[in-house]
Amino acid sequence: xxxxxxxRKLSRSVLTMGNVGLQLLWYFLHILLSIWHSxxxxxxxxxxxxxTCGVLEKYKSLNxxxxxxxxxxxxxxxxxxxxKVVKLLQWLDSIGVxxxxxxxxxxxxxxxxxxxxxxxxxxxxxxxxxxxxxLHVPEHMTLEFVSYADGKEAMVKAAxxxxxxxxxxxxxxxxxxGQVISEPLLNEALKVVGCKGPEPDLLLVYGPVRSHLGxxxxxxxxxxxxxxxxxxxxxxxxxIKAIYDFTKVHQNYGT
Amino acid sequence: xxKDTGGxxxxxxxxxxxxxxxxxxGILSMGPVPNHIAFIMDxxxxxxxxxxxxxxxxxxxxxxxxxxxxxxxxxxxVKYVTVYAFSIDNFKRxxxxxQSLMELMREKIEELLQDESIINEYGVKLHFIGNLQLLxxxxxxxxxxxxxxxxxNKQRVLLVCVAYTSSDEIVHAVEExxxxxxxxxxxxxxxxxxxxxxxxxxxxxxxxDSCEDYARQDADGSTDRSGKTETSSCNGMVEIAEEGKHxxxxxxxxKLTDVEKNMYMAVAPDPDILIRTSGEVRLSNFLLWQTSTCxxxxxxxxxxxxxLRHLVWAVLNFQRHHSYLEKKKKxx
Numbered sequence: 001x002x003x004x005x006x007x008r009k010l011s012r013s014v015l016t017m018g019n020v021g022l023q024l025l026w027y028f029l030h031i032l033l034s035i036w037h038s039x040x041x042x043x044x045x046x047x048x049x050x051x052t053c054g055v056l057e058k059y060k061s062l063n064x065x066x067x068x069x070x071x072x073x074x075x076x077x078x079x080x081x082x083x084k085v086v087k088l089l090q091w092l093d094s095i096g097v098x099x100x101x102x103x104x105x106x107x108x109x110x111x112x113x114x115x116x117x118x119x120x121x122x123x124x125x126x127x128x129x130x131x132x133x134x135l136h137v138p139e140h141m142t143l144e145f146v147s148y149a150d151g152k153e154a155m156v157k158a159a160x161x162x163x164x165x166x167x168x169x170x171x172x173x174x175x176x177x178g179q180v181i182s183e184p185l186l187n188e189a190l191k192v193v194g195c196k197g198p199e200p201d202l203l204l205v206y207g208p209v210r211s212h213l214g215x216x217x218x219x220x221x222x223x224x225x226x227x228x229x230x231x232x233x234x235x236x237x238x239x240i241k242a243i244y245d246f247t248k249v250h251q252n253y254g255t
Numbered sequence: 256x257x258k259d260t261g262g263x264x265x266x267x268x269x270x271x272x273x274x275x276x277x278x279x280x281g282i283l284s285m286g287p288v289p290n291h292i293a294f295i296m297d298x299x300x301x302x303x304x305x306x307x308x309x310x311x312x313x314x315x316x317x318x319x320x321x322x323x324x325x326x327x328x329x330x331x332x333v334k335y336v337t338v339y340a341f342s343i344d345n346f347k348r349x350x351x352x353x354q355s356l357m358e359l360m361r362e363k364i365e366e367l368l369q370d371e372s373i374i375n376e377y378g379v380k381l382h383f384i385g386n387l388q389l390l391x392x393x394x395x396x397x398x399x400x401x402x403x404x405x406x407x408n409k410q411r412v413l414l415v416c417v418a419y420t421s422s423d424e425i426v427h428a429v430e431e432x433x434x435x436x437x438x439x440x441x442x443x444x445x446x447x448x449x450x451x452x453x454x455x456x457x458x459x460x461x462x463x464d465s466c467e468d469y470a471r472q473d474a475d476g477s478t479d480r481s482g483k484t485e486t487s488s489c490n491g492m493v494e495i496a497e498e499g500k501h502x503x504x505x506x507x508x509x510k511l512t513d514v515e516k517n518m519y520m521a522v523a524p525d526p527d528i529l530i531r532t533s534g535e536v537r538l539s540n541f542l543l544w545q546t547s548t549c550x551x552x553x554x555x556x557x558x559x560x561x562x563l564r565h566l567v568w569a570v571l572n573f574q575r576h577h578s579y580l581e582k583k584k585k586x587x
Contacts, residue, residue: 019285022281022282022284022285023285025282025285026282026283026285026286029282029571030286030571030574030575033571033572033575034575105583105586106586148587151547152511152514152544153511155425155429155514156509156510156511156514158429159429159432159433159509159514160508160509162433163433163436163437163508163509164506166433166437167440167506179430180430180433180434181426181429181430181433182426183422183426186425186426186429208576208579209550209576209579209580210550210551210552211546211547211548211549211550211551211580211583212546212547213547213548213583214547214548214587217421217425217543217544218421218422218425218543220538220543221420221421221422221538221539221540221543222537222539222540223537223538224536224537225536225537225538225551226536249535251537253344253347254342254343254344254345254347254348254539255344255345255347255348
């Protein structure tokens with residue numbers, strides 16, 4: 001009994017010291033990780049400067065035709081910076097990227113729509129463009145504003161639309177035979193409830209993490225998702241590099 | 256004598272690696288550990304080409320990598336692991352390749368069900384996720400058997416996505432939700448209780464016709480600037496349908512929770528990390544619905560080349576952004 005108590009106390013002390021040791025090593029690993037990310041950020045900055053100055057030859061000509069529709073996901077807390085968003089759109093316009101979808105989770109960009117259109121020349125909302133967006137002659141930019149409500153909730157709205165339509169067709173009764181829902185039917189229903197935009201070829205994420213943050217799921221099946229860092233560190237060279245890297249990608253589409 | 260020495264050395268080395276790995280996991284466990292990691296196992300064919308091996312050997316090497324990664328994940332304390340084994344799009348490959356992949360899957364499932372496999376070592380419950388009706392019967396039967404045999408396991412879960420795409424999953428979930436609510440609405444006689452006053456029917460039918468006209472015009476590509484009015488009428492009608500409950504005169508509506516519970520992946524929480532090997536930065540129709548707040552990590556290594564260092568790196572980056580991601584999850 002007398003021997004057990006000090007032994008237990010000793011083992012508890014050893015465990016506590018062990019935990020403290022592991023915790024310190026964990027912090028040390030994360031410090032190393034932060035240092036690594038800082039080195040990467042400096043490298044990206046230098047590369048971006050070289051691209052902007054035209055030092056790197058390969059970035060001078062971009063095969064923009066391959067990028068038919070671009071989506072940009074912006075962290076909602078940064079999306080209030082309308083001037084930065086406008087600057088980004090002006091860069092895209094100058095590069096030749098005319099069809100852009102802007103997404104932020106909370107709909108901050110939707111609220112800034114008027115301010116953004118006010119500062120851009122020749123930009124129209126997608127609702128006013130009737131031909132297939134990816135086919136129009138690039139005289140003006142087409143902008144689409146999307147938020148989380150246009151994702152999962154829009155899919156539910158589309159499902160309810162089909163439900164009500166079927167009720168009417170079946171005269172509010174009867175059995176349903178076979179498969180009712182198909183991908184083309186859902187796509188049509190989504191257009192009816194206001195989700196017009198096509199699938200983007202490239203999605204640029206301006207935020208702390210490479211994540212699509214709830215962008216409409218059915219629209220990003222084969223979309224290249226690239227992390228650009230925070231909107232606070234918006235750089236022209238990084239934008240060019242992301243688009244250039246996209247133009248070099250080859251997809252098998254499962255084959 | 257030499258063989259014995261070699262055997263002892265490799266055992267010692269194996270033991271040392273295992274010990275080192277447990278130390279690393281001990282350190283990682285001081286921070287938040289992901290509950291669910293998903294993998295897109297890309298690069299088996301490229302690996303085979305790179306190492307001048309037959310394509311089938313590339314897939315077998317891929318399976319060995321899978322077992323290693325499962326062991327690392329389960330040792331770390333990750334409960335759910337999802338892997339993208341075969342997409343519906345992969346049926347477009349040459350029939351011979353598809354057949355050999357199916358055969359390999361069937362063979363490996365049998366291997367996994369043996370006593371000394373990782374499945375029994377960690378008490379892993381197997382789920383085969385996807386449109387299994389698209390698979391040939393022998394493969395489907397072996398999958399159903401594997402799910403039945405491991406159904407009682409509770410400690411860890413392995414979800415293998417086969418004949419899966421997110422598009423198909425979403426369509427299936429909407430279809431199931433639709434059928435549930437249709438049966439509840441029609442067979443329970445809820446429709447008979449509706450107020451069939453002309454005004455009510457008038458609002459719906461008119462809005463419906465407008466929506467159909469709008470949809471037709473949209474499909475034809477003809478210009479119609481009055482589209483906005485129809486859309487808002489449609490949205491209004493859909494909102495009526497959504498707000499409807501089972502009260503007299505109101506329609507029940509499909510809710511987001513109905514769709515989500517009918518997803519194939521409803522058996523697991525959303526993934527905390529998604530790792531795609533081979534450096535590709537797209538999701539290729541995998542877990543699109545479930546990855547809203549999931550960091551995507553794309554190491555350049557091909558799947559058969561993936562190792563512990565890639566997992567450790569992914570987990571460290573997950574821990575770095577954990578508080579931000581938790582904040583985002585609460586906003587949904």
